[in-house]
Amino acid sequence: MDTPEQEDNTIDAEPSLEGEYDPAEAERRWQQRWVDAKTYAYEGEPGQDPNTTYAIDTPPPTVSGSLHMGHLYGSTLQDFAARFQRMADGDVLFPFGYDDNGIASERLTEEELDIRHQDYERREFQQLCREVCAKYEEQFTEKMQSLGSSIDWDHTYKTIEPRVQRISQLSFIDLYEKGREYRKKAPAIWCPECETAISQVETEDDERDSYFNDIAFEMRGENPPREEFVISTTRPELLPACVSVFVHPDDEENQDLVGETARVPIFGHEVPIIADDRVDMEKGSGVVMCCTFGDQNDIEWYQVHDLPLRVAIDETATMTDLADDYEGMSTEEAREAIVEDLEDAGFLRDRREIVHDVGVHERCDTPVEYRVSKQWYVEILDHKDEYLEAGEAMDWYPEKMFTRYQHWIEGLEWDWLISRQRDSGIPFPVWYCGECDHPIIAEKEDLPVDPLSDDPPLERCPECSSEEFEAEEDVFDTWATSSLTPLINAGWDWDEEAEEFTMANPELYPFDLRPQGHDIISFWLFHTIVKCYEHTGEVPFDATLINGHVLDENREKMSKSRGNVVEPAEVLDEYPVDAVRFWAASAAVGDDFPYQDQDIVAGEKLLRKLWNASKLVDHLAPADPEEPADLEAIDRWLLAELDDTVETLTEHFEHYEFAKARNHLRTFFWNTFCDDYLEIAKTRADSASTQYTLWAAHRTFLLLWAPILPHAIEEIWQARYAGSEDTGAADFDSIHTEAWPEPQGHEADLEAGETAMEVISALRRYKSEKQLPLNAELGSVSVYGPLEGFEDAVQSVMQVQELTVLEEEPEIATKIGSIDLDYSTLGPKYGAKVGEIDSEIESENYEVDDEEGVLRVAGEELEADLFEVEYERTYSGDGEMIETESAVVLLE
Numbered sequence: 001m002d003t004p005e006q007e008d009n010t011i012d013a014e015p016s017l018e019g020e021y022d023p024a025e026a027e028r029r030w031q032q033r034w035v036d037a038k039t040y041a042y043e044g045e046p047g048q049d050p051n052t053t054y055a056i057d058t059p060p061p062t063v064s065g066s067l068h069m070g071h072l073y074g075s076t077l078q079d080f081a082a083r084f085q086r087m088a089d090g091d092v093l094f095p096f097g098y099d100d101n102g103i104a105s106e107r108l109t110e111e112e113l114d115i116r117h118q119d120y121e122r123r124e125f126q127q128l129c130r131e132v133c134a135k136y137e138e139q140f141t142e143k144m145q146s147l148g149s150s151i152d153w154d155h156t157y158k159t160i161e162p163r164v165q166r167i168s169q170l171s172f173i174d175l176y177e178k179g180r181e182y183r184k185k186a187p188a189i190w191c192p193e194c195e196t197a198i199s200q201v202e203t204e205d206d207e208r209d210s211y212f213n214d215i216a217f218e219m220r221g222e223n224p225p226r227e228e229f230v231i232s233t234t235r236p237e238l239l240p241a242c243v244s245v246f247v248h249p250d251d252e253e254n255q256d257l258v259g260e261t262a263r264v265p266i267f268g269h270e271v272p273i274i275a276d277d278r279v280d281m282e283k284g285s286g287v288v289m290c291c292t293f294g295d296q297n298d299i300e301w302y303q304v305h306d307l308p309l310r311v312a313i314d315e316t317a318t319m320t321d322l323a324d325d326y327e328g329m330s331t332e333e334a335r336e337a338i339v340e341d342l343e344d345a346g347f348l349r350d351r352r353e354i355v356h357d358v359g360v361h362e363r364c365d366t367p368v369e370y371r372v373s374k375q376w377y378v379e380i381l382d383h384k385d386e387y388l389e390a391g392e393a394m395d396w397y398p399e400k401m402f403t404r405y406q407h408w409i410e411g412l413e414w415d416w417l418i419s420r421q422r423d424s425g426i427p428f429p430v431w432y433c434g435e436c437d438h439p440i441i442a443e444k445e446d447l448p449v450d451p452l453s454d455d456p457p458l459e460r461c462p463e464c465s466s467e468e469f470e471a472e473e474d475v476f477d478t479w480a481t482s483s484l485t486p487l488i489n490a491g492w493d494w495d496e497e498a499e500e501f502t503m504a505n506p507e508l509y510p511f512d513l514r515p516q517g518h519d520i521i522s523f524w525l526f527h528t529i530v531k532c533y534e535h536t537g538e539v540p541f542d543a544t545l546i547n548g549h550v551l552d553e554n555r556e557k558m559s560k561s562r563g564n565v566v567e568p569a570e571v572l573d574e575y576p577v578d579a580v581r582f583w584a585a586s587a588a589v590g591d592d593f594p595y596q597d598q599d600i601v602a603g604e605k606l607l608r609k610l611w612n613a614s615k616l617v618d619h620l621a622p623a624d625p626e627e628p629a630d631l632e633a634i635d636r637w638l639l640a641e642l643d644d645t646v647e648t649l650t651e652h653f654e655h656y657e658f659a660k661a662r663n664h665l666r667t668f669f670w671n672t673f674c675d676d677y678l679e680i681a682k683t684r685a686d687s688a689s690t691q692y693t694l695w696a697a698h699r700t701f702l703l704l705w706a707p708i709l710p711h712a713i714e715e716i717w718q719a720r721y722a723g724s725e726d727t728g729a730a731d732f733d734s735i736h737t738e739a740w741p742e743p744q745g746h747e748a749d750l751e752a753g754e755t756a757m758e759v760i761s762a763l764r765r766y767k768s769e770k771q772l773p774l775n776a777e778l779g780s781v782s783v784y785g786p787l788e789g790f791e792d793a794v795q796s797v798m799q800v801q802e803l804t805v806l807e808e809e810p811e812i813a814t815k816i817g818s819i820d821l822d823y824s825t826l827g828p829k830y831g832a833k834v835g836e837i838d839s840e841i842e843s844e845n846y847e848v849d850d851e852e853g854v855l856r857v858a859g860e861e862l863e864a865d866l867f868e869v870e871y872e873r874t875y876s877g878d879g880e881m882i883e884t885e886s887a888v889v890l891l892e
Helices: 023-034 069-089 102-112 121-148 162-177 237-240 252-257 296-304 321-326 331-344 382-393 400-412 479-480 484-492 518-536 568-574 579-582 596-619 633-654 658-682 686-705 709-724 752-770 790-796 825-844
Strands: 096-098 157-158 183-192 203-220 228-233 242-247 261-263 268-275 289-290 350-361 369-378 395-397 430-433 438-440 467-470 492-495 502-503 509-515 541-549 778-782 800-806 814-821 846-849 853-857 860-862 867-875 880-883 888-891
Touching: 023 579, 023 709, 069 252, 069 509, 069 541, 069 579, 069 633, 096 121, 102 121, 157 162, 162 183, 162 479, 162 484, 162 492, 162 518, 203 331, 203 686, 228 289, 237 289, 237 321, 237 331, 242 252, 242 296, 289 296, 321 331, 321 484, 331 350, 331 484, 382 400, 382 518, 395 400, 400 518, 479 518, 484 492, 484 509, 484 518, 509 518, 518 541, 518 888, 568 579, 579 596, 579 709, 596 658, 596 686, 596 867, 633 658, 633 686, 633 752, 633 790, 658 752, 658 790, 686 709, 752 778, 752 790, 752 880, 752 888, 790 800, 800 860, 814 825, 814 846, 825 853, 825 860
Parallel strands: 096 157, 242 268, 395 541, 509 541, 778 800
Antiparallel strands: 183 369, 203 228, 203 261, 203 350, 242 289, 261 268, 430 438, 430 467, 492 502, 778 888, 814 867, 846 853, 853 860, 880 888
């Protein structure tokens, strides 16, 4: 695809480690270079064996015009996986898609152009959507490239493009032919704002302020058991749609109502009173009105008891003529007006404020309604067990996210409604007979088709021979297409000659990874499993990586209404991209976590550390030294520790534990290599062993950091290890196409080496605290701890004249340094005696019984949870003592 123009698409000069690192310049330069050179292009050969290539089923973001912190975070996690796998295994498909069909793109277009879709012809509005989306897609591409993501920009798709439309329509036809789809006139969840039916997955509960209204219904008939009864409702505007009243069969107090008739207040029509065990006896009076339709219970009652249909609210949440005097009002206006009239007429018994959950459309936060209409459904309720088994067959990172998937499936109550009454979307490839309504399905070879402009594939209805046809005007739900992303990227299509479905790239399917946010498990992940399982009989991916949300610093969800949104553009203007990527690796996958500048600042410091350490290595060691026959102990130890680090990081990356990988690598690189080993290397720069170790370790560190800090690492790599003279050429050997490092089999006494590093660090700190130069000589140093084989390293690096390794621990006295009391518990328990306890402890009049875990003081016996003892170790011999984690160091 075309990529955006940038200020400069060449490298002006050969990369060099001279001077300071300029992240802004380097990042822009390498981002363009990677795109120009197609560094991340998927080069697999179509038709290879199935599932032989590592492939990522990336989420196509909704074209919304903005890149939020969730995009930045989620896409960076995906990139960590892609970069590691590309280095570890070679071929990786890391594609990118744009979800530009459906309600989201329509709402974007309406907001962008300040228009309403109802005011345009369908094709005219569709064209406007395409133009607006194209502009935002270009901007989105620029923003994604500015993150340094290793996306293959030649493998992109749009969910509205003809190829994808064909696949989406093929999916519909295949499921229809398998008997997995049906069209039915039935109650459906409806969004009045978007004026379309929606599926269960697109609704969510939102807390809203409301009122509970107690309304009196009059009893009718010759000998009613009482004059009236009361029902409680939050939606009095549904009274004109009331078709019955229900009482629970076990409700003894209200059993006398069953079989009687009631009159609906104000509106006057009469309704039956029926027993049904769906009634919640604990809610309100226990007597419930049924309206067509207020909720799921109303729908079930309507179907089970064959109740009449009374439509009081239209598709725009406006009251119909059934509402009499309230016709034309919005539901909110009618609600207040009806309550006032109920009170005036003497039917309102009580009204009290409440806060309750209201079902809303997740895209626009509009309370949903329920309307009877003809809609297309995918049958899923009968395959819930199979979809659950498919989820169990996948690896979940983290495992706990499977529970969300399981709970969603277990709570399903509706088949998947896939038709939408919108203008911009993929059309159903269906016509209907004008006489008998028989559906006519398009031929597979003709796809994609638009029934509004294309003719049906036959001239007469096969059922009644009518020549009159009506085009289906509805379009697919967005998720009906987005759920096909693995099949889209694998090239799924109908082979006319073979009369079967095939894949152009079977080596990709099933995909290795599905990365996504936890908020769309019930949307994208579930629907993808449904579609792909029904089409192929396979689970569409081996593993799923579920990321959490980025919260504000107070761990609150970011929202524009709260004013706590952190804009990625502002963050990227202030900090290097690599520093932001370092932040993105700070949290365990799946956890929501707060945005904190300090994590990015730590990333900036690491970049400077990397750069300065690389400059020192460049000064001390040749670019490609030979490995000496015998490595010195301290060098062999460092390389052995590095082998362990390579093994650890490989395991972390394979299990998508990016935070663990980052933290382990930073600690070893910063503390052990930079702060300790490089200081040692300065004193041994002439050693061939040290020069080789510097080269091997530094090169390995760059490879290990490459997935997380791609820009800075590429700059250092090119300056130190690649160094092509033709720096303006598109072709170059990127570190990101190098092989992931493997352990080299170095063996050393790791414990002794670690002790040696501790001792060297301790002696360095000692010199610094005493304001001695680092090359100052130390007379006599004794060490108790495992140090065998590393004595010379400690002695030479720290200028120790005489070093002695002790076989027995020196005599060290242990005494109590302080006793800390838990006053929050101690005060309420002992009151005024706390002062006496403090005084006795200060006077050292107490006894600590370690065996029983108690403190005896001031005549009391304090339990272990009330105090904490800190011990001090002291050396009474000549000289000073320094303790490290593994050793005792004595200086005379």
